[in-house]
Amino acid sequence: MGEHRMQTASPYPVIAERSLRPVPRKLLRGARRDRAELPEQPPGTVLVFHTKGGYQAFAERRHLTGSEEAVVQAVAVSVVDVRGRYVLVGVPIPSSDLAHDFPVQVTFRCTVKDAARVVEEGLRDLHMLLGAYLREDLELQKMGLEWGIEGIHRLRPLVVARVKAFFEVVPPQVEGVEVALSSVDVLLPADVKDHARGMKGMRWEEEANDLRAAIESKDVARIEAFLHRGNAGRLALGISRNAVPIADAVTMLGAVEEQQAARIFEVIRALPEGALDFLPIDTRALFQEAMRVAGVNSSATSEAPPIEQRGAGKHSEPRPLGLEESDD
Incomplete structure (x- = not known):
């Protein structure tokens, strides 16, 4: 009973119900109901029989023989999940933006304490019952009206505090079930989240482009500095980029210096x-x-x-x- 599971789409806590036919009485023999008439009983569940005297749960860990008085006299049988469950309830509250509501998500810890009372109350959908309980808080329904969807991060702690306070002051009354508050959150609508992701991707791409441009400008400035150093700088740049072999660079630099010397002599002779x-x-x-x-x-x-x-x-x-x- 201490284990808690998340609620699925199946009903909870009454997960199945079945009507039963009368059992004929036989002379010299006690009445017995065919066990095939009873519904399947998964682990963690108990059978509750509806008789003239009310509801009786068979929580003992034993197999029914079909001859038990309540089983023979029952007109209906229910299967009740008595393991603890986390029941997730979503309640939207309006925002100042007509296109969006704030999805409030509340998780309750629920444990069946009285299976017979649960069947008597007909608790087949605790999820719906707890959702109706949250909608009873009119102040919660008004909290989002002053906020646009962009203010969700500032609204979230206010909603969490409000739900916790409401639960403490007006706890839900669910017959036969113990209910505890587990967590409260305000979710970002899916389309808003997709939009935010797209915008973040664009900003990241812009930052990456700016960084590439800065690196390119730095590289251009470095190349320009090499080019301003004259022939030796240009050849050194070619060697660093593996565009000019070192031997060829030495030959080319020697030829350039010879040309410079020749021009000096020409100037002197002139x-x-x-x-x-x-x-x-x-x-x-x-x-x-x-x-x-x-x-x-x-x-x-x-x-x-x-x-x-x-x-x-x-x-x-x-x-x-x-x-x-x-x-x-």
């Missing part, structure tokens, strides 16, 4: 004779850099005097060429 004596530059450093770029060992020229001193005479400062306006 200068007027003696122009280097008047340019405000360190010509030795210029030639050494040109040699380095060209791949020529500059140590052979390290003993030569600085070019800016050749033919400079007594002038310690570069002399103007009169070409200041045409440097471009």
